[in-house]
Amino acid sequence: MSSEQTRKPFLRTLRRVVGLARPYRWAFNGAWALSLVLAPLASLRPLLMGYAVDEFVLKGNLQGLVRVIALLIGVLVLEASLQFLFSYLTSWLGQSIIRDLRVRVFDRINSLRLAYFDRTPVGRSITRTISDIESVNAVFSQGVITISADMLSMAVVLATMVYISPLLTGICLAFLPLLLLAAYYFKEGVRKSYEKVRVQVSNMNAFLQERISGMRIVQLFGAEKDEHDRFQEINGRLLKANEDGIFHYALFFPIVEIVSAATLGLMVWYGTRGVLDDSVTLGALVAFPQLIDRLYRPIRLIADKFNTLQMGLVASERVFEILDNEERIPDKGTLAPDALRGEVVFDGVWFSYAGEKPEENWVLRDVNFRVPAGETLAIIGPTGSGKTTIINLLGRFYDIQRGQILVDGHPAEEYRLEALRRRIAVVLQDVFLFSGTVLENITLRNPGISRERVVEAARTIGAHEFIERLPGGYDYEVKERGAALSMGQRQLISFVRALVFDPDILILDEATSSIDPESESVIRHAIETLIQKRTSIVIAHRLSTVQNAHQVLVLSKGEVLECGPPKELLQRAEGHYRQLYELQG
DSSP states (O other), X not given: OOHHHHHHHHHHHHHHHHHTTGGGHHHHHHHHHHHHXXXXXXXXXXXXXXXXXXIIITXXXXXXXXXXXXXXXXXXXXXXXXXXXXXXXXXXXXXXXXXXXXXXXXXHHHHBOHHHHHHSOHHHHHHIIIIIHHHHHHIIIIIHHHHHHHHHXXXXXXXXXXXXXXXXXXXXXXXXXXXXXXXXXXHHHHHHHHHHHHHHHHHHHXXXXXXXXXXXXXXXXXXXXXXXXXXXXXXXXXXXXXXXXHHHHHHHHHHHHHHHHHHHHHHHHHXXXXXXXXXXXXXXXHHHHHHHHHHHHHHHHHXXXXXHHHHHHHHHHHHHXXXXXXXXXXXXXXXXXXXXXXXXXXXXEEEOSOSSSGXXXXXXXXXXXXXXXXXXXXXXXXXXXXXXXXXXXXXXXXXXXXXXEEETTEEGGGBOHHHHHHTEEEEOSSOOOOSSBXXXXXXXXXXXXXXXXXXXXXXXXXXXXXXXXXXXXXXXXXXXXXXXXXXXXXXXXXXXXXXXXXXXXXXXXXXXXXXXXXXXXXXXXXXXXXXTTSEEEEEOSOGGGSTTOSEEEEEETTEEEEEEOHHHHHTOTTOHHHHHXXXXX
């Protein structure tokens, strides 16, 4: 790729990142104004010291020297104060921007369709939301503004050096091309190593998130040694990527010190001879070492800061990939009813998770059924037959390729997503609980749901007694993913959660599969009471749980084998439902 091709994406990303500062123009412009003031101050002190030597020290004017020293102290205090304000303002600006950026990224991740999460490791999304966004802060606190300030300061210092002594300035610039060349190769080398580091950090985060979440499986199958070896491999790649960057740092900074020392030595040699033959003043010889430091130090820092800027821009591109991701369920509907009657119709629905070539892997094939309002549909079939997919499609977590799904006679696409999902409650087989109290997990921190309402729902389900026995009752901290609770207890809490939202459509996905027989009988009684008031879709392997359903839908490999009242299906001598019933009987 040519330098021109590389520069265009770089500048495009830089402009977009700088555009994030638009809500904080006053801070951005204030930092620029401070850099304009700090630039001349960088060379003012050496200039005053040289002036003091020539005009007051050599002439023995003590009173004038005291005035210059007082002025030097004032300049020093002013420079330190402005430098503090500049650093604070740029850091505050960066932190404010990444605060807003985190919210935007989180909101975008919240809105992405489930297909994104099906193929994207959780650790990668965490890296984008935390460490990559943190790197964006460096674009402002150590990047674009500070680099511009350093370059402006260098220009003023160089002009001051020419003003004091063109001869010494020419000598000091003799090694500058070598330093600039070293800075360029340093910048390029570290940029490449940083890109490798970010990739390896993302891989490590994804690996750790998966292994920590699945630690029970790792230990259950005795796979600790294998996972250790895999982690060592990933960790080794991260080490190698970091070593590349360390090598460039270790090589560059000694070169800067050598060039700086050589420049200073050459300047002293020629400067001393100049003082002896009156071509250079003693004040210039005193001022130049400080000016050399103020000229070379920004070059050294600019190389490092420019690398930091590039790191921030690389991270920014990864963050922008999420912000630019339009893989969202279209939410163009306008219907937002306060309640639904609950009629559900699948009319010739075809669906595949392989969006580009669905015909190669249909999960549902021409599925047709109708659930009248207030009735119960039981869906049965072997694993992989498409039962859970039907639930996902009803809540519009995925879009179908053919056919249509109607809710109360309207295509699901005509409803606003939030309004449709608010009227549907789902109890899944794999219950997920967040860190927080039992009450917070039931209400999902919805302020419109009172504690009394939660207790009433828990009593209806039969969960109140076990919750009250927990330390703290409804205020018991369930820990991450509810690890301190049994599977059956998590199922009960999930069921209470569904009930307090008072849905019009209730979906139970193997909701009683992990409940002990005693708890199951309590829940089944509650279910039988609740499904009389709302449309219900029940997915189950055990046919004993669906005997009271109005209809039973039998699926196999994404196709409807038969559908009808369970008693009618049992009367079919060669029926699939009857065969399953006899096998489980």
